[in-house]
Amino acid sequence: MSTVNDGRPDKSMSELKLEDLGWTAYIQQCGESADALLHKHAESFPARVVIAHGGTYVVLSEHGRERALLKGTLKRAVRMGSSGKPIVGDWVCAVSPSHSGAVVIEDILPRVTKFSRSQSGEHRSEQIVAANIDAVFILTSMNEEFNLRRLERYATQAKVCGVPAVLVLTKSDVVSARNEKKYRNEVEKAIEGVPVHTTSAVTGKGIRELLRYFDVYKTICLLGSSGVGKSSLVNQMLGDERQQVCDIRDDGKGRHTTSHREMLMLPGGGLIIDNPGMREIQLWDAQGEAIDDTFDDIIKLAKQCRFRDCRHLNEPDCAVKEAIASGKLQEERLIAWHRLYDRE
Structure with a gap:
């Protein structure tokens, strides 16, 4: 079993630049909102979360690889079940090492994706x-x-x-x-x-x-x-x-x-x-358009159905069911399509 890195600085990263961490592309997408947060926390510098495991956080910045702690207000929000906790890949406002020797995450910069x-x-x-x-x-x-x-x-x-x-x-x-x-x-x-x-x-x-x-x-x-x-x-x-x-x-x-x-x-x-393995992937915030893009073959056939609102179950003159009967479409595809729509 792998173990969580203790976050000790990696000396080989002494010449690390923010550009190496994707900062240039990020700031171009994010615009002024990230700069505004950094200015709000005057003593802070941008860092990127590389580990967020339980209460363990490790960040990368121009200072190298360091263990990180959450600011009190962030920590309380996480304990109360807030979804606003740092995630791997996040850019954060960090301040210089405290007496504990770890940097402190003051805020999370806006997520672009x-x-x-x-x-x-x-x-x-x-x-x-x-x-x-x-x-x-x-x-x-x-x-x-x-x-x-x-x-x-x-x-x-x-x-x-x-x-x-x-x-x-x-x-x-x-x-x-x-x-x-x-x-x-x-x-x-x-x-x-x-x-x-x-x-x-x-x-x-x-x-x-x-x-x-x-x-x-x-x-x-x-x-x-x-x-x-x-x-x-x-x-x-x-x-x-x-x-x-x-x-x-x-x-x-x-x-x-x-x-x-x-x-x-x-x-x-x-x-x-x-990432750890994920056997199940339940859709979050899925819209019909995204599902249709994945099942474009079914959508194209559906345009040939007799009824515009055909669910491809027992309706007459259903082009999708006919394609399954002729072997042009796998029945498992239609079952998967129904499952996605029925869950949403």
Whole structure:
């Protein structure tokens, strides 16, 4: 099991610049609101949250990597259940080390993007997975863990959040070239308009292509179930066995190896956020348009239905049901479409 870094300064980061952390692009998107908050806290400097695990916070700034504490008002808000707590990827106003030797987070700067999901429980609530990201890599492995319906949900939620998605099919070293092509074709057919890459952390296949997405200090968040190879992919990109990995179980399902979210700097520039596995992804704040974009094939067929409000259940002259009967559309696609709409 991986352990939380204690936040001690990394001397190799002594020449770290804010640009390396994505500050230039962030401030261009955020505008004057971030500057106003920094001026409000006169003694503060911008820092980026790289670990937010329980009560443990670690930030990166021009001062390097340091452990951080929440200001009293922020801490009280978090204890009262406020959603305004720092998230990995956040830019914050930090002040110089206190008597504890840790910097203090005074405020959270505005988020320009975020990836969220619905948190299960008695009352639905938003769980922000990562903030200020430029894209998400949605991973699934080409083995028993492969789940097309789950990929559809991830892609739909990325669309809802306004964050570009890239689909990454991992572990190409354990399948034949023929099966690899089959997996890829199946994904490209189901989720149109989203880039698809096949990779292997063992052979290094596809890694160079993925690294191109990190151009100009971009931040990308990894998403996927346990055991699909997120940490192995991170290690390949870092060129180091930084993240702990673990073999999948005998039933093909993954084991949790990443115990907390962490943002890491890549040697060639850019930042990557590794996440614990998420087997379920419940949509948050999803609108019909985002769902329709993921199921464009069904929407196109629906225009040929006899009734404009056809639900594609038992209505006569339903073009969607006819496509299923003729084999042009998989019934599982329609079932997945119904599930997404019925949950919203």
